[in-house]
Amino acid sequence: MANYDAIVIGAGNGGLTAAATLAKEGLDVLLLERHNIPGGAATSFCRGRFEFEVALHQLSGLGTPDKPGLLRTALDRLGVLDDLEFVEISDLYHIATPDGFRLTIRPDRIEAAAAFQEKFPHEKDAIQGYFDLLENFANDFIGAFIFRDPEASREKYPRLYENAFKPSSEILDSFFSDPLLKAALSVYWGYLGVPPTRLAFAYLAMIFFQYVEFKPFHVKGGSQALSNAILNKFLSYGGTARFNCGANKILVEDGAVTGVLTATDEKINCAHVISNASQVSTYTELIDPQHVPDSVTIEMKGRRLSTSAFSMFVGFDCSPDELGITVSTNFLMAAPDISDAILERMRRIDIEDELMVMSCYDIADPDFSPPGTCQVNIVTLKYADPWLQIPPAKYHETKYRCAEGMLKRMEEIFPGARSHIEEIEVATPLTHMRYLGTPGGAIYGYEQLPKDSLFFQPGRYAPINGLLFAGGWIGDCGFEPTLRSGISAAKSIIKRLGQGRKKS
Numbered sequence: 001m002a003n004y005d006a007i008v009i010g011a012g013n014g015g016l017t018a019a020a021t022l023a024k025e026g027l028d029v030l031l032l033e034r035h036n037i038p039g040g041a042a043t044s045f046c047r048g049r050f051e052f053e054v055a056l057h058q059l060s061g062l063g064t065p066d067k068p069g070l071l072r073t074a075l076d077r078l079g080v081l082d083d084l085e086f087v088e089i090s091d092l093y094h095i096a097t098p099d100g101f102r103l104t105i106r107p108d109r110i111e112a113a114a115a116f117q118e119k120f121p122h123e124k125d126a127i128q129g130y131f132d133l134l135e136n137f138a139n140d141f142i143g144a145f146i147f148r149d150p151e152a153s154r155e156k157y158p159r160l161y162e163n164a165f166k167p168s169s170e171i172l173d174s175f176f177s178d179p180l181l182k183a184a185l186s187v188y189w190g191y192l193g194v195p196p197t198r199l200a201f202a203y204l205a206m207i208f209f210q211y212v213e214f215k216p217f218h219v220k221g222g223s224q225a226l227s228n229a230i231l232n233k234f235l236s237y238g239g240t241a242r243f244n245c246g247a248n249k250i251l252v253e254d255g256a257v258t259g260v261l262t263a264t265d266e267k268i269n270c271a272h273v274i275s276n277a278s279q280v281s282t283y284t285e286l287i288d289p290q291h292v293p294d295s296v297t298i299e300m301k302g303r304r305l306s307t308s309a310f311s312m313f314v315g316f317d318c319s320p321d322e323l324g325i326t327v328s329t330n331f332l333m334a335a336p337d338i339s340d341a342i343l344e345r346m347r348r349i350d351i352e353d354e355l356m357v358m359s360c361y362d363i364a365d366p367d368f369s370p371p372g373t374c375q376v377n378i379v380t381l382k383y384a385d386p387w388l389q390i391p392p393a394k395y396h397e398t399k400y401r402c403a404e405g406m407l408k409r410m411e412e413i414f415p416g417a418r419s420h421i422e423e424i425e426v427a428t429p430l431t432h433m434r435y436l437g438t439p440g441g442a443i444y445g446y447e448q449l450p451k452d453s454l455f456f457q458p459g460r461y462a463p464i465n466g467l468l469f470a471g472g473w474i475g476d477c478g479f480e481p482t483l484r485s486g487i488s489a490a491k492s493i494i495k496r497l498g499q500g501r502k503k504s
């Protein structure tokens, strides 16, 4: 029977960095992935002459060599930085509405504030006040939370204590009266999956601050290049990877992990498992119920699944310029409101006035698509529940009706785009369920509500000895947090084992 020091289940961002970190330290590691390629959401697929990016719109936390963010440092330590080329995206985002409103924001605090002030002169002072709050809040957050100030207190960090858990909409309402301005300042709720009425201001403030300070990036070759680079590093450190080979069971005896049963019914011994699969499927499918402590079930019942998504991938037979696309990240907005109506839209099937993010990767990287072509990835957030009620015979008709709704918005903003379509593919919440293997096709783990927020995250440890988690279900979602979560989980094992066991 095979023996490994650790088995990592899932080759998504968190699984890949966990596996590579352990292998770098000399541990014998087996990486099991049900799919035939690494990456989980961080992947691509081909249609015709296009390779479509699945998930990455804007990579956060990278920073520049002169001002590195936490992610750059982490990838450097892992040894993969030199194998990758990052492309800085020169815009933060562009807002476009069907009635002709256009606003481009650059990733610079002063320029961003000025751009909002120019478009909304009636809110000029309030905009300055809001940007001051963002800056002060972020400084408080970094001091108290990132640097873990042992003397953190309400008196020392007043903006943090006062505002962190307030709904973002409450803060925006307290500054502004223009609905379009409020909506334009809070579009990043879409990257977190929680509408501004429920999104803790800490999240909105820090995501905006992160992108402005450390700049948004893309990866040359897309997120698949990032996943491939980490996998290759893992293999070069002596790790073993098996694709098309899921884990069927995590074996537990006397409250401790003893091994894994693969989908081919092979039993493999190990004392440590890092699960990059969803926490829900790990506890309800991979571990037999008698080994799952009641505390875990109670905690899971208190949490909600995040939203899924409806995505459209379009390859065009012309340059972005010919379509009128000049900015990488475009928020296509039809109903500029930040109310709970957003949730109603996320819970219905049809696409009418949803917020959509449309990324055109060829703006920052003209080699992204074949010469003379370009591609866009358009996403709107949707829960899976109504999709699960659609009879199979109606699925295709429904999917293309929704795609038509998306195309209609695109055409309103970029007239004539339809006549240049060469390839098109559509992903619904059911597609995400199938490919990510997450319940409800959740793309952001559990819903990131204040009570489950970064301030109170349950640890990556499970109450089963030797079981740890990496990925979007044990903390924040997104590329940066999930990549870093795998490294943290691996370090916990290394620390427990004492001295790193370097191979000779």
Ligand SMILES: Cc1cc2nc3c(=O)[nH]c(=O)nc-3n(C[C@H](O)[C@H](O)[C@H](O)COP(=O)(O)OP(=O)(O)OC[C@H]3O[C@@H](n4cnc5c(N)ncnc54)[C@H](O)[C@@H]3O)c2cc1C
Binding pocket: 009, 010, 011, 012, 013, 014, 015, 032, 033, 034, 035, 038, 039, 040, 041, 042, 054, 055, 056, 057, 058, 059, 060, 191, 245, 246, 247, 248, 276, 277, 278, 309, 311, 379, 435, 436, 437, 443, 444, 470, 471, 472, 473, 477, 478, 479, 480, 482, 483
């Ligand atoms: C449409 C979309 C757009 C997004 N846009 C952005 C963005 O712009 N910026 C950003 O930062 N983030 C974005 N995200 C979020 C980001 O992609 C995810 O947070 C991140 O990739 C999740 O990584 P993870 O480590 O949780 O693993 P996942 O990607 O969830 O991968 C888990 C892996 O585990 C495998 N697995 C599951 N069960 C088993 C099993 N039993 N045995 C073996 N393998 C198993 C799965 O096949 C999968 O490969 C987006 C996500 C989506 C879907």
